[in-house]
Amino acid sequence: xxxxxxxxxxxxxxxxxxxxxxxxxxxxxxxxxxxxxxxxxxxxxxxxxxxxxxxxxxxxxxxxxxxxxxxxxxxxxxxxxxxxxxxxxxxxxxxxxxxxxxxxxxxxxxxxxxxxxxxxxxxxxxxxxxxxxxxxxxxxxxxxxxxxxxxxxxxxxxxxxxxxxxxxxxxxxxxxxxxxxxxxxxxxxxxxxxxxxxxxxxxxxxxxxxxxxxxxxxxxxxxxxxxx
Amino acid sequence: xxxxxxxxxxxxxxxxxxxxxxxxxxxxxxxxxxxxxxxxxxxxxxxxxxxxxxxxxxxxxxxxxxxxxxxxxxxxxxxxxxxxxxxxxxxxxxxxxxxxxxxxxxxxxxxxxxxxxxxxxxxxxxxxxxxxxxxxxxxxxxxxxxxxxxxxxxxxxxxxxxxxxxxxxxxxxxxxx
Numbered sequence: 001x002x003x004x005x006x007x008x009x010x011x012x013x014x015x016x017x018x019x020x021x022x023x024x025x026x027x028x029x030x031x032x033x034x035x036x037x038x039x040x041x042x043x044x045x046x047x048x049x050x051x052x053x054x055x056x057x058x059x060x061x062x063x064x065x066x067x068x069x070x071x072x073x074x075x076x077x078x079x080x081x082x083x084x085x086x087x088x089x090x091x092x093x094x095x096x097x098x099x100x101x102x103x104x105x106x107x108x109x110x111x112x113x114x115x116x117x118x119x120x121x122x123x124x125x126x127x128x129x130x131x132x133x134x135x136x137x138x139x140x141x142x143x144x145x146x147x148x149x150x151x152x153x154x155x156x157x158x159x160x161x162x163x164x165x166x167x168x169x170x171x172x173x174x175x176x177x178x179x180x181x182x183x184x185x186x187x188x189x190x191x192x193x194x195x196x197x198x199x200x201x202x203x204x205x206x207x208x209x210x211x212x213x214x215x216x217x218x219x220x221x222x223x224x225x226x227x228x
Numbered sequence: 229x230x231x232x233x234x235x236x237x238x239x240x241x242x243x244x245x246x247x248x249x250x251x252x253x254x255x256x257x258x259x260x261x262x263x264x265x266x267x268x269x270x271x272x273x274x275x276x277x278x279x280x281x282x283x284x285x286x287x288x289x290x291x292x293x294x295x296x297x298x299x300x301x302x303x304x305x306x307x308x309x310x311x312x313x314x315x316x317x318x319x320x321x322x323x324x325x326x327x328x329x330x331x332x333x334x335x336x337x338x339x340x341x342x343x344x345x346x347x348x349x350x351x352x353x354x355x356x357x358x359x360x361x362x363x364x365x366x367x368x369x370x371x372x373x374x375x376x377x378x379x380x381x382x383x384x385x386x387x388x389x390x391x392x393x394x395x396x397x398x399x400x401x402x403x404x405x
Contacts, residue, residue: 050374050377050378051329051374051378062321064322064325065325065329066324066325066328066329067328068324068328069321069322069324069325069327069328072320072324073318073320073321073324076317076320089301089304089305090290090301092300092301093290093297093298093300093301093304094297096296096297096300096301097292097293097294097297099297100295100296100297100327100331101279101293103328103331103332104335104336107332108332146278146279149278150278150279
């Protein structure tokens with residue numbers, strides 16, 4: 001049974017799924033699905049994911065979307081090391097708790113700022129709407145404070161002292177902002193240290209999959225317009 | 229001590245948790261919080277839930293927030309019928325898939341409409357902002373269309389032919405409006 005992963009490297013949850021497969025040596029085939037190029041709108045892809053989003057997987061005849069669901073499925077199917085998604089029901093509940101909160105906090109607030117700073121100006125050929133950005137930044141700052149003061153308060157990773165699928169979902173979202181040229185970790189030493197710990201657990205693939213964002217950041221800091 | 233459930237009856241995810249407990253005859257103590265009086269903003273409650281939201285549970289000292297996490301924990305802890313949160317990894321994955329999609333579709337759309345049409349006008353004594361309400365209605369229409377054409381396309385419930393925790397969460401959002 002072949003596992004195919006449909007992804008766009010610029011999609012944060014796509015990177016989470018790819019990183020999880022690589023670090024756990026789960027054999028899979030990559031299927032680049034370039035959202036900017038409309039690859040997600042083909043009939044072929046709609047049969048995999050009617051909502052037309054990435055990432056999505058096809059495992060034999062089983063199709064699945066939503067990175068949180070995909071990570072949990074792969075952890076169960078491939079019997080990955082327990083720390084990723086612990087079997088103990090209380091430890092597991094803590095991971096489920098973060099993953100639920102993630103959708104409308106880390107993910108939502110990072111994406112809004114990324115769209116305002118990068119995607120919308122690129123799509124519309126305009127300057128950044130500063131008023132809109134200023135309205136969105138407080139929610140992002142609150143998310144970052146919550147990550148530091150609640151989830152990372154007394155532990156090395158978001159849900160305990162070892163990495164879980166929570167960390168693998170969260171860090172790519174913050175890296176997206178890094179790619180935009182934003183320094184989200186400035187003045188946040190706990191966050192900075194946590195991101196380094198997560199990166200170290202996921203190398204060399206972490207750097208490999210984030211290279212497009214590293215390049216985007218270099219261009220944006222030089223004032224050049226990046227292409228998607 | 230046992231299982232304590234902190235909730236407010238106007239909160240959609242709170243109702244989903246209560247319905248799960250009642251229909252599975254799981255013993256628990258209700259702890260209703262009046263959000264208008266700020267009962268979720270006390271120091272005691274912030275120890276249960278630092279995010280100060282409802283619902284939350286305290287199970288003999290084990291504190292948990294987020295209705296999705298709570299429902300899964302209860303389904304795992306107690307012997308409930310398999311259909312609520314199936315053990316088969318593919319069936320479970322389909323429930324997880326809906327629950328993830330729920331956060332960014334059904335929930336924000338329904339919550340936004342209720343907030344802008346009911347809660348905010350009640351609080352500010354101003355009429356609802358029709359532009360914002362219209363936008364929320366469009367979001368809801370998109371979400372409901374997807375529920376019909378995708379999740380309910382070939383099955384009686386959102387994730388198969390039997391009810392699961394996905395249906396509990398979704399129905400509470402739809403009933404809000």
